[in-house]
Amino acid sequence: MTSRIAHPGLAAKVTSAEQAASFIDDHMTVGMSGFTGSGYPKAVPMALARRIADERAAGRNLRVKVWTGASTGPELDGALAEADGIELRLPYNSDPIARERINRGEMEYLDMHLSQVAPMAWEGFLGPLDIAVVEVSGITADGALIPSSSVGNNKTWLDRAHGVILEVNRWQNPALEGMHDIYYGTALPPNRVPIPLVRPDDRIGQPSFRCDPDKVIAVVETDAPDRNLPFARPDASALAIAGHLIEFFKHEVGKGRLPPNLLSLQSGVGNIANAVLAGLLDAPFSDLTAYTEVLQDGMLDLLASGKLRMASCTAFSLSPDAAERLNAEMADFHDRILLRPQEISNHPEIVRRLGCLAMNGMIEADIYGNVNSTHIMGSRIQNGIGGSGDFARNAFISVFMTPSTAKGGRISAIVPHVSHVDHITQDVQVIVTEQGLADLRGLAPRRRAELVIEKCAHPEYRPMLRDYYERALRGSYGLQTPMLCGEALAWHQRFVETGSMRP
Numbered sequence: 001m002t003s004r005i006a007h008p009g010l011a012a013k014v015t016s017a018e019q020a021a022s023f024i025d026d027h028m029t030v031g032m033s034g035f036t037g038s039g040y041p042k043a044v045p046m047a048l049a050r051r052i053a054d055e056r057a058a059g060r061n062l063r064v065k066v067w068t069g070a071s072t073g074p075e076l077d078g079a080l081a082e083a084d085g086i087e088l089r090l091p092y093n094s095d096p097i098a099r100e101r102i103n104r105g106e107m108e109y110l111d112m113h114l115s116q117v118a119p120m121a122w123e124g125f126l127g128p129l130d131i132a133v134v135e136v137s138g139i140t141a142d143g144a145l146i147p148s149s150s151v152g153n154n155k156t157w158l159d160r161a162h163g164v165i166l167e168v169n170r171w172q173n174p175a176l177e178g179m180h181d182i183y184y185g186t187a188l189p190p191n192r193v194p195i196p197l198v199r200p201d202d203r204i205g206q207p208s209f210r211c212d213p214d215k216v217i218a219v220v221e222t223d224a225p226d227r228n229l230p231f232a233r234p235d236a237s238a239l240a241i242a243g244h245l246i247e248f249f250k251h252e253v254g255k256g257r258l259p260p261n262l263l264s265l266q267s268g269v270g271n272i273a274n275a276v277l278a279g280l281l282d283a284p285f286s287d288l289t290a291y292t293e294v295l296q297d298g299m300l301d302l303l304a305s306g307k308l309r310m311a312s313c314t315a316f317s318l319s320p321d322a323a324e325r326l327n328a329e330m331a332d333f334h335d336r337i338l339l340r341p342q343e344i345s346n347h348p349e350i351v352r353r354l355g356c357l358a359m360n361g362m363i364e365a366d367i368y369g370n371v372n373s374t375h376i377m378g379s380r381i382q383n384g385i386g387g388s389g390d391f392a393r394n395a396f397i398s399v400f401m402t403p404s405t406a407k408g409g410r411i412s413a414i415v416p417h418v419s420h421v422d423h424i425t426q427d428v429q430v431i432v433t434e435q436g437l438a439d440l441r442g443l444a445p446r447r448r449a450e451l452v453i454e455k456c457a458h459p460e461y462r463p464m465l466r467d468y469y470e471r472a473l474r475g476s477y478g479l480q481t482p483m484l485c486g487e488a489l490a491w492h493q494r495f496v497e498t499g500s501m502r503p
Contacts, residue, residue: 069152
């Protein structure tokens with residue numbers, strides 16, 4: 001019996017990763033833990049990938065359907081994709097090997113709003129769940145499972161799976177115990193009741209998962225770190241975007257539309273989001289709170305400074321240096337961080353109730369405020385929609401951010417019409433690039449177009465956008481949302497053909 005497995009019955013089920021992987025058969029659906037590179041199983045997916053390779057060498061196929069919380073790490077998505085072992089993936093992907101297989105049509109991918117995954121699993125819409133493979137940081141004497149660095153959909157996987165494989169990871173800090181709030185009060189219609197969370201720091205659940213020990217078919221001990229990637233230092237564009245957004249928040253406070261301590265912050269993942277959070281360190285706001293999906297480096301800095309009173313999330317998404325800092329100072333952060341299931345962290349009702357300020361990245365926006373956050377040139381998946389839709393539609397203020405150009409200026413992020421729509425114009429209230437900020441609230445389509453072109457487009461592309469819009473005003477089928485159907489996606493087609501949106 002090890003110090004991390006205090007339950008005698010589960011300690012007796014300790015086995016190798018290879019033996020655990022042998023329980024997974026062809027065409028099975030496997031729910032795995034993990035969210036943005038945190039808390040995902042490391043050993044069993046690697047063993048399964050090796051088994052898949054061996055089976056293929058023997059002339060037999062072994063492919064599985066993989067469900068997770070969101071993105072994971074190379075030991076899971078990367079290893080299984082490299083072995084061509086994933087038949088279907090949901091609800092999110094950012095792994096480059098899996099991305100290439102998806103875009104070559106070799107792997108089916110179901111991109112989903114993250115708040116909808118657990119309910120749809122319970123409702124049976126996604127089919128049965130054969131096995132759950134879930135990383136935990138420990139098992140108590142009474143069989144309670146101490147979550148690790150992400151919660152994601154783990155509660156649902158443990159409840160719905162026919163069999164459970166646990167990875168008990170000694171690398172995860174034992175001081176994580178008590179930082180989780182696992183809510184078991186959700187139900188299916190017509191028996192749903194309001195979720196009793198009215199402040200971001202409310203505790204409404206319990207600190208651990210419950211799972212019938214008889215469902216556990218294997219326990220694997222590991223000592224492997226999460227694969228958190230470093231964030232690049234904010235460049236001039238990121239800092240400019242952060243500056244525009246912080247000035248906007250100051251303006252809203254001055255107008256009385258936001259309280260002096262703002263409202264609960266939600267932030268997507270990435271360098272721009274971190275730049276905005278870093279900018280808040282010197283901004284005149286204090287007693288801040290966060291109700292978001294992931295806790296990033298910038299939020300950790302805000303917590304350490306005292307500017308951020310508490311953060312509610314479902315996972316950590318930290319650089320290696322920040323992860324080391326969190327582990328070293330866990331006692332200081334312990335009571336100011338809550339990790340919840342993603343069906344709660346992303347719950348539309350709660351986001352609306354708290355009035356979150358949603359700040360998310362995008363690939364492109366069009367002049368009317370439609371946003372594409374997932375596809376390159378309309379058909380090539382880059383990543384998933386994640387939780388941006390959960391927050392954007394229900395936020396108090398919904399913000400989307402990006403540099404105005406990409407690929408050395410060969411791509412404009414502001415276009416006549418987005419090549420793929422993830423967020424419709426009704427859900428997009430503010431667009432920010434390094435050029436400026438367009439507050440679209442209360443504006444009809446033509447007013448939006450004029451503002452987006454002038455405030456957000458890069459100067460090189462601004463005349464082209466004005467020309468398109470002026471001709472659309474003269475030659476469009478209607479003037480509510482002027483559009484030249486034969487030209488709306490011409491910029492994207494030009495890039496596909498020539499490598500640049502420039503004429």
